[in-house]
Amino acid sequence: MKSLKKLLSVALVGVMCVSVLAGCDSNTASGQASAGAATETFKIGGIGPITGGAAIYGTAVMNGAQIAVDEINAAGGINGYQIEYKFEDDTHDAEKSVNAYNSLKDWGMQALVGTVTTTPCIAVADYTAQDGMLEITPSASSTDVIVNDNVFQVCFTDPNQGTASAQYIGEGNLATKVAVIYDSSDVYSSGIEATFVKEAENQNFEVVAVEAFTADSKTDFSTQLQKAQSAGADLVFLPFYYQEAAIVLKQAKDMDYAPVFFGVDGMDGILTLEGFDTTLAEGVILLTPFAADAKDEATQKFVATYQEKYNEIPNQFAADAYDAVYAVKAALEAANATPSQTAQEIGNLAIPAMTTITVNGITGEMTWQATGEVSKTPKAVVIKDGVYVAMD
Amino acid sequence: MDFLSYLINGISLGSVYAIIALGYTMVYGIAKMLNFAHGDVIMVGCYIVFMMMGKAGVPPIVAILGAVVICTVLGMGIEKLAYKPLRRATSLAVLITAIGVSYFLQNSALLIFGADSKSFTSVVNLPNLQLAGGKLTISSTTLVTVIVCIVIMLALSFFIKKTKAGQAMLAVSEDKDAAMLMGINANATISLTFAIGSCLAAIAGALFCSAYPVLTPYTGSMPGIKAFTAAVFGGIGSIPGAFIGGILLGVIEIFAKAYVSSQLSDAIVFAVLIIVLLVRPTGILGKKIHEKV
Numbered sequence: 001m002k003s004l005k006k007l008l009s010v011a012l013v014g015v016m017c018v019s020v021l022a023g024c025d026s027n028t029a030s031g032q033a034s035a036g037a038a039t040e041t042f043k044i045g046g047i048g049p050i051t052g053g054a055a056i057y058g059t060a061v062m063n064g065a066q067i068a069v070d071e072i073n074a075a076g077g078i079n080g081y082q083i084e085y086k087f088e089d090d091t092h093d094a095e096k097s098v099n100a101y102n103s104l105k106d107w108g109m110q111a112l113v114g115t116v117t118t119t120p121c122i123a124v125a126d127y128t129a130q131d132g133m134l135e136i137t138p139s140a141s142s143t144d145v146i147v148n149d150n151v152f153q154v155c156f157t158d159p160n161q162g163t164a165s166a167q168y169i170g171e172g173n174l175a176t177k178v179a180v181i182y183d184s185s186d187v188y189s190s191g192i193e194a195t196f197v198k199e200a201e202n203q204n205f206e207v208v209a210v211e212a213f214t215a216d217s218k219t220d221f222s223t224q225l226q227k228a229q230s231a232g233a234d235l236v237f238l239p240f241y242y243q244e245a246a247i248v249l250k251q252a253k254d255m256d257y258a259p260v261f262f263g264v265d266g267m268d269g270i271l272t273l274e275g276f277d278t279t280l281a282e283g284v285i286l287l288t289p290f291a292a293d294a295k296d297e298a299t300q301k302f303v304a305t306y307q308e309k310y311n312e313i314p315n316q317f318a319a320d321a322y323d324a325v326y327a328v329k330a331a332l333e334a335a336n337a338t339p340s341q342t343a344q345e346i347g348n349l350a351i352p353a354m355t356t357i358t359v360n361g362i363t364g365e366m367t368w369q370a371t372g373e374v375s376k377t378p379k380a381v382v383i384k385d386g387v388y389v390a391m392d
Numbered sequence: 393m394d395f396l397s398y399l400i401n402g403i404s405l406g407s408v409y410a411i412i413a414l415g416y417t418m419v420y421g422i423a424k425m426l427n428f429a430h431g432d433v434i435m436v437g438c439y440i441v442f443m444m445m446g447k448a449g450v451p452p453i454v455a456i457l458g459a460v461v462i463c464t465v466l467g468m469g470i471e472k473l474a475y476k477p478l479r480r481a482t483s484l485a486v487l488i489t490a491i492g493v494s495y496f497l498q499n500s501a502l503l504i505f506g507a508d509s510k511s512f513t514s515v516v517n518l519p520n521l522q523l524a525g526g527k528l529t530i531s532s533t534t535l536v537t538v539i540v541c542i543v544i545m546l547a548l549s550f551f552i553k554k555t556k557a558g559q560a561m562l563a564v565s566e567d568k569d570a571a572m573l574m575g576i577n578a579n580a581t582i583s584l585t586f587a588i589g590s591c592l593a594a595i596a597g598a599l600f601c602s603a604y605p606v607l608t609p610y611t612g613s614m615p616g617i618k619a620f621t622a623a624v625f626g627g628i629g630s631i632p633g634a635f636i637g638g639i640l641l642g643v644i645e646i647f648a649k650a651y652v653s654s655q656l657s658d659a660i661v662f663a664v665l666i667i668v669l670l671v672r673p674t675g676i677l678g679k680k681i682h683e684k685v
Contacts, residue, residue, distance in 0.1 A: 211649075216614060216658055219604040222646070223398060226650070243606050244606070246509075246511050274508060277511070
């Protein structure tokens with residue numbers, strides 16, 4: 001069923017591409033006098049895993065960005081030019097990601113919305129930096145991603161997630177005693193853990209246990225949970241991915257331990273894990289910039305379109321991608337870019353413009369620092385009856 | 393009370409290692425080869441149970457029986473196609489073939505089932521056991537795993553000691569050529585060993601995924617390595633040795649996590665293994681092999 005859906009979404013994107021191309025052809029036929037075919041549209045590329053273990057993220061980004069592109073095109077495009085959008089699969093592999101980048105460059109890409117996951121993004125960012133291309137990643141959250149000046153993030157950086165989580169727990173008085181379980185063999189997880197524990201010192205709760213696991217021992221969490229329980233933790237912070245979180249939730253239930261579980265963006269996806277008993281995730285809180293049930297008009301419109309097109313409630317990756325496309329639009333408009341310029345020419349103007357723009361997106365009101373980090377307010381969602389519900 | 397919980401967790405993890413280790417040790421004891429694909433047969437077993445329970449909606453026990461049948465056929469097939477032609481080859485060639493089969497199974501699963509993780513529903517559907525006024529909870533999966541492990545170990549020991557086929561296995565493991573001269577069909581015996589080993593793998597898979605419910609094509613590899621360690625720890629080739637090795641490995645791993653450091657647990661497990669092998673090179677219950685001069 002899932003593969004069918006994937007196939008369908010790929011086919012849909014294919015249809016979109018073809019129709020956009022068809023539009024392009026008719027444009028050239030009528031506007032031959034002014035400019036050549038290649039200069040008629042902005043070419044925006046996307047890279048991410050749409051097959052493999054991280055496919056859930058890449059597919060969401062591909063679909064979310066597509067919705068933004070369609071909307072912008074329907075509303076008249078960027079500076080009056082339509083957008084052409086092409087997405088390449090990298091299966092969450094750094095080498096394939098660089099290959100995908102090269103093939104998009106051959107296609108004529110002028111700005112990149114991607115890549116989706118951290119490790120490939122670090123590899124691709126070196127190439128975009130050489131080429132001077134504007135790159136906005138919706139979801140690669142490591143600080144290593146933004147070492148180059150041309151890369152900007154829509155999601156929070158890992159250290160920010162740790163700090164923001166601690167502040168959220170403290171300010172919301174969610175717990176008095178907190179335990180942390182993290183993956184010490186993973187940069188993402190240990191990065192969040194470090195800043196969380198640091199920020200916890202300034203908050204009104206106490207960290208009573210910090211327990212680690214590694215990639216080689218990520219099947220049994222009973223000991224870590226037992227230690228958290230013995231230490232009296234009423235909240236357990238889980239800064240890692242949903243696959244392991246699913247085991248943690250199951251084992252906690254087996255030992256009748258029911259604290260509040262608090263996750264970060266890696267937890268997103270747990271509800272769509274095939275075969276997962278969603279009652280296990282009841283009451284799990286996660287820090288995410290996006291809540292699908294938010295009442296504002298932009299979010300509701302996005303969620304409705306996404307559901308209609310892809311038959312799924314969008315997660316935060318889809319929302320981040322949607323906002324990333326609008327960020328590209330804002331930067332290109334601020335830079336007065338035209339499709340006839342090369343990627344580097346556009347980059348030279350649009351990259352400095354990134355720090356001047358404000359995008360009021362569905363993941364919050366965003367501004368960017370020259371480092372590439374985004375500033376926006378985190379929101380938290382809680383899982384109720386198998387769906388995400390906004391905390392406030 | 394914490395100590396008891398840790399101990400129970402350790403025994404639970406250890407008994408899963410033990411069931412897998414029994415498969416390793418059987419094959420090594422009789423065919424004198426390390427079947428590195430064993431962990432991946434476990435993964436195949438998990439997927440079959442997952443598909444049968446999740447997609448076809450059959451009851452858990454039928455799903456496990458289905459997995460047992462398919463894994464047994466798979467195990468015998470692997471033996472016939474990949475290992476039998478190499479019966480006279482060097483042990484290194486067979487070892488490399490086993491690694492090849494392991495990758496073949498992983499990548500086939502990747503192709504058929506996709507890389508998305510699947511969440512496995514426990515095959516054990518019983519209430520948890522509460523002791524000491526609710527302070528100590530033993531999950532039903534743990535209880536079933538430990539009981540199944542003990543039953544399998546006893547049944548295997550009985551089979552080898554008391555049945556004709558078991559005696560034939562013993563004879564082949566002692567001296568294959570002499571056993572053949574005595575009229576034992578060595579090839580059939582080795583085939584039977586693989587059948588039993590793979591059948592155990594299916595059961596181990598169902599129990600492993602019930603306790604640790606996330607299923608990917610690589611699910612089998614890490615427990616496979618740990619269980620192999622357990623088999624060496626207990627004395628490879630020895631059935632009670634695999635059981636003791638598995639339980640000890642699980643308990644040491646959990647205690648190391650609980651009382652020393654959750655980051656260093658694997659390092660501690662393997663340090664203990666090295667010390668045991670320095671003192672007893674053939675493992676805890678391993679037989680001393682006399683070199684023929």
